[in-house]
Amino acid sequence: MNHIIRHSYAASRDGQTVEELLRSQGYSKSLINRVKLTDDGLMIRGEKVYTTRRMQAGDRLDVALPEEASSEHIVPTPMPLSILYEDEDLMVINKAANVPIHPSQGNFSNSLGNGLAWYFEQKQQSFVFRAINRLDRDTTGLLIVAKNALSSCILSNMIKNRQIHRTYLAAVSGDLSGQPEGTIDVSIARLPGSTIERIPDPVHGESAVTHYQLLSYQPETGTSLLMIRLETGRTHQIRVHMKYIGHPLYGDFLYNPDYRFLQRQSLHSWQLSFTHPVSKIPMEFTAPVPDDMQQFLPDIWIQK
Known part of the structure; x- marks a missing residue:
């Protein structure tokens, strides 16, 4: 139908x-x-x-x-999904670590797309995978999936027009107490000869703007916990920008392979706010901080 x-x-x-x-x-x-x-x-x-x-x-x-056939090349694969919200137009998902978003070479059946294909197959509904915001494989947290062509059109335009507001939590190396908030405005480009790695490149790169605010500092581990807001959404933007200012994320295999505290990059897509593409109702979501990042939280934070 x-x-x-x-x-x-x-x-x-x-x-x-x-x-x-x-x-x-x-x-x-x-x-x-x-x-x-x-x-x-x-x-x-x-x-x-x-x-x-x-x-x-x-x-x-x-x-x-128009009714659409399911994505042909996404193999349905059962996996646990944390669906925070769903209606006829969109889903908001709390993505787990070590889960790529799209199937690819080497990740043919273990992506979020595979899990959602299985989810909709069980409901006997067609499924076309339309992830609106990108998250790296090892980044946890909030992701929007459009369920039809209209919501995809509108949400994609909202991303381009910076009308979907994204806030991250990041644990970084070093003490930012002396500069507890700031803006990093440095363009980013692909590293020549690499298919995945990015570098700061003010001359040839694409514009990238990151705002950060210090939430707490742990002197015993030398770790700063930051709240980060993006104006742009370049590939690896937070990871590249934090390394650029000398405070890289932990557990980042590309930019700082320091695995003392966790086995993946210390980045969590924490909060999302946007206007519903069809109903126009304001929407806000918060994803619980995952277990491996709770070690960086200040004691006054109460985890539910």
């Missing part, structure tokens, strides 16, 4: 076309074209309409998103 999203509008002006209305709601041109080819894709008062139809005040436009 097609996923139906219904909207009722009092036209802001006489003569607004269906296409203008859809574009104002975040539909891409390609999605509008797909909806046009769907049986009963665009309906007003039970009548099929075209995108050129000029609407009148009080008209109700019903949209049927």
Whole structure:
């Protein structure tokens, strides 16, 4: 069955076309074209309409998103999933460590995509994998997955327009008490000759801006716990920026292979806030701090 999203509008002006209305709601041109080819894709008062139809005040436009086949190359694999929120448009997942997001060479069946394919197979629902924000394999915490083409369009644009606010917790080496907050504005580029490693590159790199705030310092371990907010979302941005200022993350196999305290990079996607792509309701989520990072928390924090 097609996923139906219904909207009722009092036209802001006489003569607004269906296409203008859809574009104002975040539909891409390609999605509008797909909806046009769907049986009963665009309906007003039970009548099929075209995108050129000029609407009148009080008209109700019903949209049927085209039904999609499941992603062919993602093998369903049972695995535990921590789903913090789910509705017909999106999911918010608390990703575990050592779980890549997408299947790839060497990770053909152990990615989050495989686990979600199995989850939807059990519900006898089609599944197209649309992860909105990226997390490295060893980064834990919050991830948004769009469940249909419309929410994917809108959420992807929100990422580009910096309307999805992401806050991380990071444990880094060294004492930042002397500079408890700051902004790192240094472009990042791929290391020449490497397929994965990134480096600061003010000349050839892409713009990258990271804000940090010190939450606590442990003198016995020489560790600073930071709250980090991203303006941009470059690959390895936090890892590269923290190494750049001389305070790398622990357990980072690329940039600081110091495994004294944990066996993966000490980074957790802690909080997310955004406006729901369809209902427009403000949403906020917090992912519990994983066990291996609780050692860096100040004593006054009470873990639930």
